[in-house]
Amino acid sequence: MQNNKNISSVLKSVSKPGRYIGGEYNSIIKDKNDVKCRFAFAFPDSYEIGMSNLGVRILYDVLNKEKDIWCERVYAPWPDMIQKMREYDIPLTAVESGDAVKDFDLVGFSLQYELCYTTALVMLELSGIPIYSKDRKETDPIIIAGGPCVYNAEPVADFFDLINVGEGEEVLVEISRLYVEMKEDGSYTRSAFLRRASKIEGVYIPAFYDVSYNESGTIKEYRPIYDDVPTKIKKRIIADLDTVSYPEKLIMPYIETVHDRIVLEVYRGCIRGCRFCQAGMVYRPIREKSPETLCKAAKCLYENTGYEEISLISLSISDYSRLRELTDGLLKWTDDAHVSLSLPSLRLDSFSEELMQKISSVRTGGLTFAPEAGTQRLRDVINKNVTEDDLRRSVGIAFKGGKNNVKLYFMNGLPTETEEDIVGIANTAKTVVDCYFALPKPERPKGGVSVTISVSCFIPKPFTPFQWEKQDSLEALEEKQKLLKESITDRRIRYTYHDAKVSRVEGILARGDRRLAKAIERVVKNGAVFDAWDEYFDYDRWMSALEEEEIDPDFYTTRGYATDEVLPWDIIDAGVTKEYLLRERNKAYEAKTTPSCAEHCNGCGANKLGGKNVWCK
Amino acid sequence: MVQVNNTPITLRVKFFKVGNLQYISHLDLVRTMMKVIVRAKLPLWYTEGFNPKPKITFAAPLSIGTESMCEFMDIRLTEKISPAVAMERLNANMTAEMQAVDAYYPDEKMTALKWLAYEITVNTKGADEALATKCNEALSLEELPILKKTKSGEALVNIKPLIKSATAELRGEKIAVSCILSADSSAFLNPEYVVKVLREKCGILASEDLTSESYAIMRTNAYKENMSIFR
Numbered sequence: 001m002q003n004n005k006n007i008s009s010v011l012k013s014v015s016k017p018g019r020y021i022g023g024e025y026n027s028i029i030k031d032k033n034d035v036k037c038r039f040a041f042a043f044p045d046s047y048e049i050g051m052s053n054l055g056v057r058i059l060y061d062v063l064n065k066e067k068d069i070w071c072e073r074v075y076a077p078w079p080d081m082i083q084k085m086r087e088y089d090i091p092l093t094a095v096e097s098g099d100a101v102k103d104f105d106l107v108g109f110s111l112q113y114e115l116c117y118t119t120a121l122v123m124l125e126l127s128g129i130p131i132y133s134k135d136r137k138e139t140d141p142i143i144i145a146g147g148p149c150v151y152n153a154e155p156v157a158d159f160f161d162l163i164n165v166g167e168g169e170e171v172l173v174e175i176s177r178l179y180v181e182m183k184e185d186g187s188y189t190r191s192a193f194l195r196r197a198s199k200i201e202g203v204y205i206p207a208f209y210d211v212s213y214n215e216s217g218t219i220k221e222y223r224p225i226y227d228d229v230p231t232k233i234k235k236r237i238i239a240d241l242d243t244v245s246y247p248e249k250l251i252m253p254y255i256e257t258v259h260d261r262i263v264l265e266v267y268r269g270c271i272r273g274c275r276f277c278q279a280g281m282v283y284r285p286i287r288e289k290s291p292e293t294l295c296k297a298a299k300c301l302y303e304n305t306g307y308e309e310i311s312l313i314s315l316s317i318s319d320y321s322r323l324r325e326l327t328d329g330l331l332k333w334t335d336d337a338h339v340s341l342s343l344p345s346l347r348l349d350s351f352s353e354e355l356m357q358k359i360s361s362v363r364t365g366g367l368t369f370a371p372e373a374g375t376q377r378l379r380d381v382i383n384k385n386v387t388e389d390d391l392r393r394s395v396g397i398a399f400k401g402g403k404n405n406v407k408l409y410f411m412n413g414l415p416t417e418t419e420e421d422i423v424g425i426a427n428t429a430k431t432v433v434d435c436y437f438a439l440p441k442p443e444r445p446k447g448g449v450s451v452t453i454s455v456s457c458f459i460p461k462p463f464t465p466f467q468w469e470k471q472d473s474l475e476a477l478e479e480k481q482k483l484l485k486e487s488i489t490d491r492r493i494r495y496t497y498h499d500a501k502v503s504r505v506e507g508i509l510a511r512g513d514r515r516l517a518k519a520i521e522r523v524v525k526n527g528a529v530f531d532a533w534d535e536y537f538d539y540d541r542w543m544s545a546l547e548e549e550e551i552d553p554d555f556y557t558t559r560g561y562a563t564d565e566v567l568p569w570d571i572i573d574a575g576v577t578k579e580y581l582l583r584e585r586n587k588a589y590e591a592k593t594t595p596s597c598a599e600h601c602n603g604c605g606a607n608k609l610g611g612k613n614v615w616c617k
Numbered sequence: 618m619v620q621v622n623n624t625p626i627t628l629r630v631k632f633f634k635v636g637n638l639q640y641i642s643h644l645d646l647v648r649t650m651m652k653v654i655v656r657a658k659l660p661l662w663y664t665e666g667f668n669p670k671p672k673i674t675f676a677a678p679l680s681i682g683t684e685s686m687c688e689f690m691d692i693r694l695t696e697k698i699s700p701a702v703a704m705e706r707l708n709a710n711m712t713a714e715m716q717a718v719d720a721y722y723p724d725e726k727m728t729a730l731k732w733l734a735y736e737i738t739v740n741t742k743g744a745d746e747a748l749a750t751k752c753n754e755a756l757s758l759e760e761l762p763i764l765k766k767t768k769s770g771e772a773l774v775n776i777k778p779l780i781k782s783a784t785a786e787l788r789g790e791k792i793a794v795s796c797i798l799s800a801d802s803s804a805f806l807n808p809e810y811v812v813k814v815l816r817e818k819c820g821i822l823a824s825e826d827l828t829s830e831s832y833a834i835m836r837t838n839a840y841k842e843n844m845s846i847f848r
Contacts, residue, residue: 006740009827011640012682018645021637025653025712088828254641254649306652306710338669 007090014081018255019047022095025252026304028064028071029096036068036180039172040094040104040141044111044120045532047075051251052259054313055110055147055168061247062169069176072096073251074107076119077126079529079536085126092126101127105179107141108172109160111149114509115502115532117156117520120145122529124159131521133161133207138190144175150204151235151282152462152569155509155516157206161190162197164204165572166235167268169244171202198229202236205229209571211514217555219513219566234573235282240612241268241289246297249304261309261342262301264294266326270315271597271615273604274372275383275588276414278461279315281581282574284606286597287613291322295329302339310334311342318343318350319598321614327358344368348390356401366405367398373414374424380591381416383584388431395435404445405452406432412480412497413458413472415588422480426487429453433492452494455484457503459510460560462569463576465584470560471507474500501539505531508546508556513568519549575606625662625672625693628703631719631848635684635835638714643678654692657706662693676727676839677800680807683735685836689847691727723848730847731801732781734838735808737794740831741821744792748819752785752792755818756811763810776814779806781844785815792821797840808834 011017041060043050050056056073063071072094077085084090091100101107101123109120124131129140136143145153146164153163164171175197182188182196198205208229212220224231238244246265253260269286270279298310310330314320330341341359348369371386373379379386395406410425429451436449457477460469472480477500488495509516523545530536546553561567563582580603587594594602597615601607607616634646641649650673654661663669676689700720707717741748758777765774783796794815798806812832815821824830839847 006828006831008833009831013827017640017681018642021640023637023712023714025710084827088826252649252652254638255645256648260648303656306655308655338663 007088010081010084010088010090014084015078016255019075019078020081020095021254022098024254026249027073027096027251028060030064030070032070032097034068035070036183037070037106037176038099038104039063039069039071039176040074040101040107041071042074042101042107042109042120042123044076044109044116044123045530046078047253048255048257050075050110051253051257053110053112054263054265055112057247057250057263058245058265059108059168059172060251061249062245063172063176065245066173066176068180069173070096072099072104074101074123076123076530082122082126082529091128092123102129102141104141105183106144106176108144108146108164111145111147111153111156113532114149114155114506115537116149117509118524118528118531120156121159121520121524125524131159131524132517133158136161136190142179142190142193144172146172148279148282149510151278151572151574152510152512153204153206154514154568154571155512155520157514158517159520160206161194162203162205164202164236165233165574166202167238168236169238171200171236174200175203195226195229201234204233204571206514213515218562219568219570221566222571232573233571235575235609237285237575237609237611238268238287239610241265241287242293242612246293248297248300250301250307252305259311260307261311262298262305262307263311263313264298264301265289266294266312266314266317266320268314269606269613271319272316272385273383273584273594273596273602275381275465275584276372276411276458276461277315278464281463281576281604283315284575284604285609285611285613285616287611288321291325291329294326298330299333302337308338309340309342311344313344315345316347317345318347318355319596321598323355327355331358348386348394351394351397353397353401356397366407367395367403368407368409369394370409371428372409372411373417373421374410374426374428375421377591378414378417378421378424380593381588382414383588383593385593385596388428391428391431392435395432396439399436399439399445399449400443402445404436404447405450407452407454408432410453410455411458412455412484413477413503415458415466415469416591417480419483422484423487425453425455425484426489426493429488429493430490433490449492450494451492452496453488455481455495455497457498457500459503459507461510462567463572463574463581465581465588467567467581468561468563468585471504471511471557472500473554473558474504477503499534499537502534502537504553504557505537505539505542508553511556511561511568515551519545519551522548575604575609577605580604625695626697627723628659628692628694628698628700629721629723629848630690630692630704630707630717632688632690632711632715632717633684633686634679634688634715635686636714638712639682639684642681643675646679647673647675650690653707653710656710657703659692659703659706660695660698662695674727676730677733677802677805679836680809683808683834683836687836687839689727689730689839691723697722719848721848725841725847728802729841730839731799731842732797732840732844733800733836734795734797734840735811736835736837737796737808737811738788738833738835739792739794739812739815739821740790741792742824742830744787744790746787748821749785749787749792751819752794752815752821755814756780756783756785756794756796761814763813765810776806776810779804780811783811800839808836
């Protein structure tokens with residue numbers, strides 16, 4: 001953070017000043033004279049969180065490969081620094097150059113979770129950029145949003161000039177190139193630029209659509225204000241993941257970040273089709289990278305970073321069709337280099353002794369699995385396709401392999417959930433404890449067994465078969481959490497759960513429409529920032545902001561949406577069709593499962609997006 | 618996995634850590650260096666056991682807010698390589714604000730380092746000869762009792778015996794303090810305490826506006842007990 005002011009005393013007065021200094025090894029500095037477009041990649045959370053994000057790393061690399069585009073990073077200053085910046089009138093700056101964000105051409109926000117919206121607005125405010133798109137002047141940067149939240153960006157649509165729906169590697173370069181072109185030929189104005197950008201596939205210009213509402217409060221229609229803008233915005237995908245650019249270098253943070261390691265993206269999409277899972281739906285179609293590409297990338301990244309851990313990233317790593325080739329290829333050199341592999345998304349039904357051997361060098365004594373629900377009936381409803389036998393077998397392998405900590409993820413509030421399902425979560429955890437004691441004593445890992453169950457609250461997310469479902473009320477969720485707590489009798493079982501109040505606000509933001517913008521603006525005015533952090537989240541502040549704007553939170557949560565209703569996210573075409581989602585919803589009510597894409601094509605519609613993939617024909 | 622030579626060889630690297638890197642803590646420096654030495658492809662010696670790691674040690678950890686021209690790091694190697702080559706490879710893997718200036722196979726242990734010299738530059742309101750004199754008088758008092766953080770909370774400690782020398786002078790519009798402080802691990806004196814003495818006794822850095830005043834601390838030299846240069 002450079003500045004005209006002497007801020008060394010400010011830096012000495014805040015926590016972790018290393019967040020603000022930049023200058024990291026592998027960060028990119030360009031000569032401003034060679035640069036025609038300055039792009040600020042803004043992550044609305046702390047440096048430590050933002051630095052760990054794979055999307056930022058990929059897009060930073062892609063944009064900087066363009067000679068005349070300089071992409072820099074911007075993170076949200078921690079609240080102690082925000083206070084000092086306000087006190088001393090210090091503007092928000094980019095990490096690399098220390099230049100004010102306000103002076104950039106394009107500013108792209110990565111929206112990874114709904115609770116970052118308030119932080120994004122605070123970042124605009126600290127930059128001196130008007131928060132509403134309509135209030136920006138010709139000299140202001142174009143404010144862009146992308147990331148998983150934009151599959152329903154409606155609650156924040158009024159704040160952004162341009163939204164990138166889908167994968168950004170190509171779109172962001174096209175947008176930047178268009179900017180350069182229009183600046184050079186003198187045709188650039190904000191409106192002319194946005195008009196031409198709207199023709200790029202995967203670009204959504206919210207201001208080009210008028211939204212009208214029915215008397216009941218539901219949406220009547222989205223009407224484009226020009227004839228030549230698309231009526232539905234088709235998500236953009238990368239066709240071939242083997243040829244798409246992937247970073248060869250990673251910026252090496254000086255301070256400790258959340259995921260301080262090499263991340264290898266193995267494939268996009270998911271063959272499973274769990275009915276609650278948004279990622280599993282919106283990242284379709286499934287496109288894999290080849291083991292050759294991945295092994296080459298891993299070696300290169302290791303040499304350029306010196307990291308001692310490689311994490312294989314995907315929605316479900318054991319579903320990668322060539323996992324053995326990949327792990328064998330990596331293990332050829334990783335052991336000798338003292339590099340360990342981690343596979344963070346293991347499924348219960350495909351965990352094997354072989355896989356465990358390969359990751360045995362991992363230091364932690366634990367393994368994590370996600371049964372998601374406590375009874376077979378409910379697991380069938382959500383199409384999780386794992387059984388209690390899978391669980392017994394997997395934890396058996398884990399225990400024999402010396403792991404004595406097992407963490408299990410579950411959800412409360414799933415459609416059709418009953419008391420039996422909730423008690424079932426406790427029983428499932430108990431089963432794991434019993435599996436430990438079923439082993440002959442010499443085979444048990446030392447130090448006893450510990451089972452942690454982490455229970456989140458179900459949110460009916462857009463573009464899932466459950467998108468029309470009701471979200472449980474606060475009272476219902478808290479009641480369920482209490483029941484579960486009472487059902488756990490074994491002290492070897494540790495129970496943690498998400499705050500239902502947080503989930504309710506997330507639900508509102510995930511399912512909301514454009515009328516929420518003024519409530520978000522108000523909550524920021526009332527001091528909200530870093531809502532994704534428990535210590536800064538304030539439920540009452542949210543509820544009173546909604547109330548002041550006369551918005552009924554139940555409308556977006558406990559009401560549930562009708563299947564013939566215009567949904568806020570109907571403006572987006574994410575690939576999967578409504579017909580498929582409805583079919584899956586109906587099967588859920590019958591507790592019927594759907595086979596994975598590897599077994600059978602279920603006609604979700606995502607194959608129409610194209611792409612070089614393994615399973616879709 | 619096979620480690621041929623079980624007795625590590627210690628290579629000592631002297632480096633500087635200046636500018637914005639003063640805001641990087643010692644722990645983060647260790648983490649950073651662990652990756653630098655891997656990228657530099659040095660013949661690293663790994664600790665034995667379940668979780669082998671390279672071994673590096675540092676002399677006198679630097680606290681956040683202090684720059685340094687003389688930091689020392691010992692790296693354990695499996696074989697002797699040319700120190701010049703090691704230095705070149707290390708420097709290629711570090712940024713401009715942290716670079717090695719010397720590398721060698723040392724004769725003495727890190728613990729021989731007993732004293733450290735610092736230059737403290739204070740940009741404070743009303744810096745003049747009179748203030749410099751006042752600072753000198755404060756620093757030459759017989760006793761300097763200061764509330765110092767200890768393992769069991771805070772205690773009033775006389776830091777005077779930990780100060781080998783300390784003089785202030787007016788340099789331009791700033792007060793410059795040159796001092797040599799104890800670096801002994803059992804009696805380490807953080808230069809921030811010298812600033813604290815001057816703040817309390819001479820009223821420097823009294824403004825509440827953080828952007829109007831500032832100070833910088835630079836570690837400049839390292840000495841052994843007999844005040845000969847440590848290397």
